[in-house]
Amino acid sequence: MISGLTEEMVQKPTVTSANIVVRKASMKDIAPLLDLINDYAAKGIMLARTEFELSENMRDFWVAYEGWKLIGCGALHFYSPTMGEVRSLAVAESHKKYGIGRLIVDAIVREAWDYNLDAVFAFTYVPGFFAKVGFNEIERGELPLKAWKDCLRCPKFHNCDEIAVLRVLQPERWEQRQSVPKVFGVEGGTVVLLPSIRRAAGNYGL
Numbered sequence: 001m002i003s004g005l006t007e008e009m010v011q012k013p014t015v016t017s018a019n020i021v022v023r024k025a026s027m028k029d030i031a032p033l034l035d036l037i038n039d040y041a042a043k044g045i046m047l048a049r050t051e052f053e054l055s056e057n058m059r060d061f062w063v064a065y066e067g068w069k070l071i072g073c074g075a076l077h078f079y080s081p082t083m084g085e086v087r088s089l090a091v092a093e094s095h096k097k098y099g100i101g102r103l104i105v106d107a108i109v110r111e112a113w114d115y116n117l118d119a120v121f122a123f124t125y126v127p128g129f130f131a132k133v134g135f136n137e138i139e140r141g142e143l144p145l146k147a148w149k150d151c152l153r154c155p156k157f158h159n160c161d162e163i164a165v166l167r168v169l170q171p172e173r174w175e176q177r178q179s180v181p182k183v184f185g186v187e188g189g190t191v192v193l194l195p196s197i198r199r200a201a202g203n204y205g206l
């Protein structure tokens, strides 16, 4: 396996009894993805995405289809060797509350396991949904500062009302990581863990 996209995922996407297919996205999904995500963005519920951004990040995405209709999406974005973010999660209004969101999150969490991540997090307005799919609310400060890089261009940057949620996949490693002192610095305009701390963290298998 070269990436998290296994042959099995391509050949055997998740098919539910309602004839809904959940699979990794491909470039031909970009146009319907833009419609789905940016409809919610226009209502202030999600962050808008451009065609360029989607193209660049298409390997992060999962899509759910009913026949030819895109009915849901979500993405796993890597932040560090141990952390990933669930983002751009959306289910079409017409298909909400039929278990599609759960199917997509399950696929993303399986992928995070395949990549050996310790935990996945999300920033959300729907903590109730994330609680149902195994996430817990946490203080934003518990997340790596690098997670805030998207926030800098968010219109709600100074008035953020999103809630941080986390699902730990490797409890022992996660606990160990919490006990390592964190010191942050700026590298290439992005806030990151300083190298000395990275090395120390490496001693803890992080």
Ligand SMILES: CC(C)(COP(=O)(O)OP(=O)(O)OC[C@H]1O[C@@H](n2cnc3c(N)ncnc32)[C@H](O)[C@@H]1OP(=O)(O)O)[C@@H](O)C(=O)NCCC(=O)NCCS
Pocket: 040, 045, 046, 087, 088, 089, 090, 091, 092, 095, 096, 097, 098, 099, 100, 101, 102, 103, 122, 123, 124, 125, 126, 127, 128, 129, 132, 133
């Ligand atoms: C949030 C969203 C993805 C949920 O998708 P969905 O397909 O409707 O969710 P599911 O049907 O899989 O629901 C799974 C469980 O969560 C619950 N749930 C769904 N939406 C919920 C909500 N807004 N608040 C609380 N619980 C919710 C369901 O009742 C279900 O519970 P159950 O297992 O006890 O039956 C969808 O409402 C959506 O696209 N919202 C707009 C975009 C958005 O807010 N995205 C999140 C960005 S982080």
